[in-house]
Amino acid sequence: MENILECRGLVKFFPNCLALNNVDLTVPKGRIVGLLGPNGSGKSTLIKLANGLLTPTQGTILVDGKEPGIETKKIVSYLPERTYLTEWMTVQDMLDLFNDFYADFNIAKARDMLARLNIQTKARIKTMSKGTKEKVQLILVMSREAQLYLLDEPIGGVDPAARDYILNTIIANYNENATVLISTHLISDVEQILDDVIFINQGSVVLTSSVDDIREKQDKSVDALFREVFRC
Numbered sequence: 001m002e003n004i005l006e007c008r009g010l011v012k013f014f015p016n017c018l019a020l021n022n023v024d025l026t027v028p029k030g031r032i033v034g035l036l037g038p039n040g041s042g043k044s045t046l047i048k049l050a051n052g053l054l055t056p057t058q059g060t061i062l063v064d065g066k067e068p069g070i071e072t073k074k075i076v077s078y079l080p081e082r083t084y085l086t087e088w089m090t091v092q093d094m095l096d097l098f099n100d101f102y103a104d105f106n107i108a109k110a111r112d113m114l115a116r117l118n119i120q121t122k123a124r125i126k127t128m129s130k131g132t133k134e135k136v137q138l139i140l141v142m143s144r145e146a147q148l149y150l151l152d153e154p155i156g157g158v159d160p161a162a163r164d165y166i167l168n169t170i171i172a173n174y175n176e177n178a179t180v181l182i183s184t185h186l187i188s189d190v191e192q193i194l195d196d197v198i199f200i201n202q203g204s205v206v207l208t209s210s211v212d213d214i215r216e217k218q219d220k221s222v223d224a225l226f227r228e229v230f231r232c
């Protein structure tokens, strides 16, 4: 199986809203892919479908050739839009929870990343700033040895200085057969680490391309192309 993610004729209707409209998409293994589009374009919906949190109205979505379910959850590490850390717990409690819950959790890697960002394991989640909580959540998610990382807005609340560290962490901590799908609006920050991009608008995929092709053939940055395609 060459593709970690495949969508065929994927449709998702919410009441009064067509969130995904007949999406055909393949995401190969071993790539870092940006899922880029304006507000409400369907990025989170696609990620939730891949993660089994939503079910398709029509069409199929396959992760490593299987419909999302117990088997795919073993190989998918998901960072949601909002953190789900338990407020009364300490960082150490969260480490223990992930360690118990996920067979592929690498606690040494998580401790190392926390130390580099000066986050104390004895700190209680509820005492942390929004950005620090986001860092902790991302570290937990990236410390799994997963095959597919689904990161929904991973650096939205994090200060610019920490963004670079976090992006480097993403590159450094995934194995080369794994795939990272990152939904973000912060394109200029993220494009340095992307191999491919998917542009999505009003529930339809409007462009898929490698970043090299955008730079070489169109002589543009991904950020410049995004602004051109989605100009209001």
Ligand SMILES: Nc1ncnc2c1ncn2[C@@H]1O[C@H](COP(=O)(O)OP(=O)(O)OP(=O)(O)O)[C@@H](O)[C@H]1O
Pocket (backbone or CB within 6 Å): 014, 015, 017, 018, 019, 037, 038, 039, 040, 041, 042, 043, 044, 045, 046
């Ligand atoms: N649970 C829901 N019920 C009804 N409509 C929904 C629901 N979730 C999403 N939608 C709608 O589906 C469309 C796509 O939403 P989605 O959250 O996937 O967009 P997005 O690209 O992630 O947006 P953003 O960049 O603002 O996070 C939007 O019009 C949104 O209002």
